[in-house]
Each structure stands twice: as C-alpha cells, then as structure tokens.
Amino acid sequence: MIELKDLSYVRLGASNLEEAGSFATKCLGLQVGEQSGKALYLRSDDRAHTLCYFEGDPTDQTVGFEVEDESKLNAAAATLDQLGHPVHAGTPTECALRKVKAFIGFKDPTGNQIELAVRPERSGKRYFASRDAGITGFSHVGLSTTNPARDEQFWTQVCNARVSDRIGDIALMRVNAIHHTIALAPGRSPGIHHVNHQVESNDDVLRSYYHLSGQRVPIVFGPGRHPTSGARFLYFKGPDGMVFEYSVGVDEIEDEATHRPRQFGFEPSSLCMWGSRSAGVLPPNS
Numbered sequence: 001m002i003e004l005k006d007l008s009y010v011r012l013g014a015s016n017l018e019e020a021g022s023f024a025t026k027c028l029g030l031q032v033g034e035q036s037g038k039a040l041y042l043r044s045d046d047r048a049h050t051l052c053y054f055e056g057d058p059t060d061q062t063v064g065f066e067v068e069d070e071s072k073l074n075a076a077a078a079t080l081d082q083l084g085h086p087v088h089a090g091t092p093t094e095c096a097l098r099k100v101k102a103f104i105g106f107k108d109p110t111g112n113q114i115e116l117a118v119r120p121e122r123s124g125k126r127y128f129a130s131r132d133a134g135i136t137g138f139s140h141v142g143l144s145t146t147n148p149a150r151d152e153q154f155w156t157q158v159c160n161a162r163v164s165d166r167i168g169d170i171a172l173m174r175v176n177a178i179h180h181t182i183a184l185a186p187g188r189s190p191g192i193h194h195v196n197h198q199v200e201s202n203d204d205v206l207r208s209y210y211h212l213s214g215q216r217v218p219i220v221f222g223p224g225r226h227p228t229s230g231a232r233f234l235y236f237k238g239p240d241g242m243v244f245e246y247s248v249g250v251d252e253i254e255d256e257a258t259h260r261p262r263q264f265g266f267e268p269s270s271l272c273m274w275g276s277r278s279a280g281v282l283p284p285n286s
C-alpha cells in the first residue's frame with residue numbers, strides 16, 4: 001500500500017505567467033518564494049513552495065503528495081508499475097524544479113497527473129505575504145474523476161486514502177487526520193477541480209469575499225458552509241479558469257479506527273448548509 005503523508009504542491013501551467021503571478025499575490029494572498037525564468041514558486045506556509053505556476057499549457061496540471069522516504073517511493077513505483085500505471089522517475093533537473101529530493105510521476109485512472117515526492121524543501125523564513133488573506137496553509141485539492149467509484153477504489157485501495165464522507169457517489173478522502181485532502185469531482189476530462197487553502201477565521205473568508213469582489217475576481221460559490229467538513233468557504237476563479245477555495249474550520253477525524261463515512265444526498269444542501277448555490281462549480285456544470 002502506498003502511504004500518502006501530506007499534500008505537497010500543485011503545478012499549474014499558465015498561459016500568462018505575469019497575470020498568474022499577479023493573481024497569486026494580489027488576490028489569493030500567496031508569497032513569491034522564487035521566480036526563476038519561466039516558473040514562479042509561491043508559498044502558503046513554511047515550505048519553500050506549495051504552488052508552482054510555469055509558463056505552459058493551462059491543462060498541464062499536477063498534484064504532488066509527500067511520501068515518507070526513498071524506500072517507500074521505490075516501493076510505490078513498483079506497486080504502480082505492477083498495476084499497469086506507467087511510472088516516470090524524476091530526473092535531477094525535474095527534482096530541482098520541484099524542490100524535492102526525489103519523485104515519481106504517474107496518472108490516476110482518470111488520467112490526472114500525480115507525483116509522489118520525498119523531502120520537499122522547507123524555508124527558514126516564515127510565510128509572509130503582502131496581501132493578508134489570513135492563509136494558514138495549503139489544505140486539499142479537488143480532482144476530476146470520469147468514474148467516481150473506480151477512482152475512489154484506486155485512492156483507497158492503492159494509496160491508503162480513507163473516505164470521510166460521500167456526497168452522492170463523490171468521495172471526500174483523507175490521508176491524515178484532516179477531514180479531506182482529496183475531493184473527487186465528476187468531470188469529463190482529467191484535471192484539478194479546485195485548490196484549497198485554509199484561512200484563520202470566518203472574518204478572513206468574508207473579508208476576502210469583499211476584497212475579491214472589489215478586484216472583480218469571479219466569486220463562484222459562497223460564502224457558505226459545507227455540512228460535510230463543517231468548513232465555512234468561498235470559491236473564486238483564478239487565471240485560466242482554475243477555481244480556488246478558502247475555508248476555515250475543517251473537521252479533524254478524531255478516531256481513525258471507528259469513523260464511518262456519512263452519506264449525503266447529491267443535492268445543493270449537501271454542499272452548502274446556508275443555501276449558497278454554486279455557479280456551475282459544484283457539482284460541475286450544473
């Protein structure tokens with residue numbers, strides 16, 4: 001079994017790197033860790049980066065997860081290979097671009113580009129952004145799925161994710177105590193559905209609602225509250241249509257051994273208990 005320890009980074013192709021950088025710093029509230037040539041490294045916590053925008057195709061999107069060490073990485077490569085997922089071992093140049101000691105890349109059954117990494121770089125400097133969005137960290141990703149049951153099985157049976165809750169057939173899955181690190185989202189093609197950062201308080205969610213509205217950033221869902229994780233949230237659209245989510249107050253699963261996933265209906269009240277309706281984002285295109 002592959003054991004994912006944590007979410008490590010997302011890599012997003014940007015059609016206009018300057019625009020992406022401006023959104024990330026002035027709207028989202030990330031800190032530029034480093035700008036090197038055609039890549040922009042952005043920080044949200046004490047790591048060297050958690051988001052990398054690179055000049056390229058916006059459909060080129062990758063999620064990186066941390067695994068324990070190189071021996072676990074090698075075992076993961078063997079497992080994936082056995083299951084018929086072609087595995088690419090990161091070259092030294094590719095490792096340097098990700099600021100990790102080693103990584104492997106593969107595709108999940110939908111075709112999402114996934115990487116497993118060891119020893120992602122930390123920074124001696126604390127995260128300090130020029131826009132105070134109240135970000136406390138990088139928390140989860142929504143991943144497109146063309147077959148929710150098949151992909152839930154892959155993530156739980158191969159990668160040791162555990163289902164915390166389901167909305168219809170859509171699984172919210174954890175890899176540690178946090179309610180979910182991976183949320184599956186039905187879609188027609190692979191890709192990242194949304195990128196979540198946690199913020200400190202309800203005030204931060206609402207402050208951002210007004211700030212982003214003023215910057216003419218499209219708000220696509222919320223402010224609202226998820227009955228599943230209990231989090232208060234706001235979703236908005238960034239460069240090349242990528243959806244970002246702020247949330248605060250995501251539950252932790254207290255007892256790993258006894259937690260049973262709850263089943264929520266596939267209906268709007270399962271996504272927001274305050275009555276907010278999404279603009280085609282959740283469920284996608286509805």
Ligand SMILES: O=C(O)c1cccc(O)c1O
Pocket residue numbers: 142172183194196226227228229230231245247250271282
């Ligand atoms: O936080 C959640 O519970 C949640 C539920 C549905 C969709 C999401 O993106 C979520 O973050």
Ligand SMILES: [Fe+2]
Pocket residue numbers: 140142183194196245
């Ligand atoms: Fe989310």
